[in-house]
Amino acid sequence: MQGLHLTADLRGVDAALALMTDPDRLAQACRDAVRTSGLSGVAELMHRFGPADGQSGITGVVLLAESHLAVHTWPELGSVTLDVYVCNYGGDNSRKARQLLDTLITAFGPTEVSRQHLLRG
């Protein structure tokens, strides 16, 4: 179960962006990005930390056949954290993982991005 875990911590994201506070919009963006990257979503869960007032942050995950995508939004800080973890059991999914992360970073349009990665397993 060797794999690659990519993280990106974003700053300077527009808090008025629907992706920051609307779980349905965030879920759709995640689903689309997973599909475009060639990875396989198998289940998803989104949780909004407060009322639907356009100000509450969201934690969301998409479980992948290849491991998982996790997103946390902090509209009050203009921040987002992204995790893409793929195992490479049955094939090297590293390129797909990078594409998924890049697509979501672009969707949030941050002014700053801090990237890290771990080789796992």
Next chain:
Amino acid sequence: MQGLHLTADLRGVDAALALMTDPDRLAQACRDAVRTSGLSGVAELMHRFGPADGQSGITGVVLLAESHLAVHTWPELGSVTLDVYVCNYGGDNSRKARQLLDTLITAFGPTEVSRQHLLRG
């Protein structure tokens, strides 16, 4: 949204352990470990990759008020990967994150553990 992301990749886990293949048992263990550590679960999702034959692996997440816990089991390899990510917005949750990870490692009883961590945000 500065935080601490801990990972542990386990080998030599007994494939016959219920936690490896039973989503309900895994969910209960995760809930108990989260509560004992003093962190706050807000939602959870478990997905089994095949029939309930005691051989299919599971991907599970517990969304936390403080970020997330993720678990992937590979009974066919005797392997498990664990992620505990906590933000330290409103307080330092690092000690609680380590306790949560340690509790789950103990529950799986691996012969080998590879730990890594990232400072995020």
